[in-house]
Amino acid sequence: xxxxxxPDIHITVSEGASLELRCNYSxxxxxxxxxxxxxxxxxxxxxxxxxxxxxxxxxxxxFEAEFKRSQSSFNLRKPSVHWSDAAEYFCAGDxxxxxxxxxxxKGTHLIIQP
Amino acid sequence: ETGVTQTPRHLVMGxxxxxxxxxEQHLGHxxxxxxxxxxxxxxELMFVxxxxxxxxxxxxxxxxxxxxxxxxxxxxxxxxxxxxxxxLYLCASSQGGLDTTNQPQHFGDGTRLSIL
Numbered sequence: 001x002x003x004x005x006x007p008d009i010h011i012t013v014s015e016g017a018s019l020e021l022r023c024n025y026s027x028x029x030x031x032x033x034x035x036x037x038x039x040x041x042x043x044x045x046x047x048x049x050x051x052x053x054x055x056x057x058x059x060x061x062x063f064e065a066e067f068k069r070s071q072s073s074f075n076l077r078k079p080s081v082h083w084s085d086a087a088e089y090f091c092a093g094d095x096x097x098x099x100x101x102x103x104x105x106k107g108t109h110l111i112i113q114p
Numbered sequence: 115e116t117g118v119t120q121t122p123r124h125l126v127m128g129x130x131x132x133x134x135x136x137x138e139q140h141l142g143h144x145x146x147x148x149x150x151x152x153x154x155x156x157x158e159l160m161f162v163x164x165x166x167x168x169x170x171x172x173x174x175x176x177x178x179x180x181x182x183x184x185x186x187x188x189x190x191x192x193x194x195x196x197x198x199x200x201x202l203y204l205c206a207s208s209q210g211g212l213d214t215t216n217q218p219q220h221f222g223d224g225t226r227l228s229i230l
Contacts, residue, residue, distance in 0.1 A: 034218055043118070043204055043221040090157065101147055101159030101170060102219060 004093045006105035014113045021076040023091030031093040033074045038088045086112045117141040118222035126228045135190040137205030146188040151202040
């Protein structure tokens with residue numbers, strides 16, 4: 001079965017420090033992969049997406065993610081976090097091939113320490 | 115502002131009430147989705163509509179009834195809900211069709227539903 005796993009429920013990072021949020025996927029073929037961010041009381045905002053090609057993808061707000069087929073991972077990174085980055089982050093996958101629902105991980109809650 | 119608008123933002127209803135959630139997208143997309151977000155659980159896909167046709171019903175109880183009158187509007191009709199149905203209901207849209215390359219889903223801000 002298709003699945004997306006985010007092993008960390010909470011991550012605490014100091015402001016200005018680097019960040020890496022983990023995501024692992026289980027799909028029969030290479031999926032389309034996404035990272036979304038959700039602030040309290042808001043919907044999901046797309047940070048970046050991977051469909052094919054370059055395995056390092058750049059997103060909005062200074063985020064990037066690297067697709068690693070050998071590790072079935074698609075980790076999200078940011079070199080220096082800001083207090084405004086505190087939010088819930090979701091990794092999601094799509095098998096592609098048409099309008100299809102996304103399979104989401106459980107999310108990682110990011111806390112920024114001053 | 116994401117181009118996907120959901121109303122109402124908050125809804126409190128009794129188990130015997132009938133209410134509807136509305137979603138409208140202004141992005142020219144032709145696929146629309148309902149998701150349920152409960153505490154401590156991953157987002158769950160409920161329904162998919164592609165070109166106004168329902169293409170997926172993810173084993174959702176019949177007390178949830180979707181309606182897609184056109185590609186821009188999606189409704190979720192609710193009746194005789196249970197307390198466990200309290201959640202954030204998110205609508206999304208995408209370009210849809212056979213090739214969704216580079217066409218991710220865009221989400222609304224959701225309707226927070228509380229069942230008394």
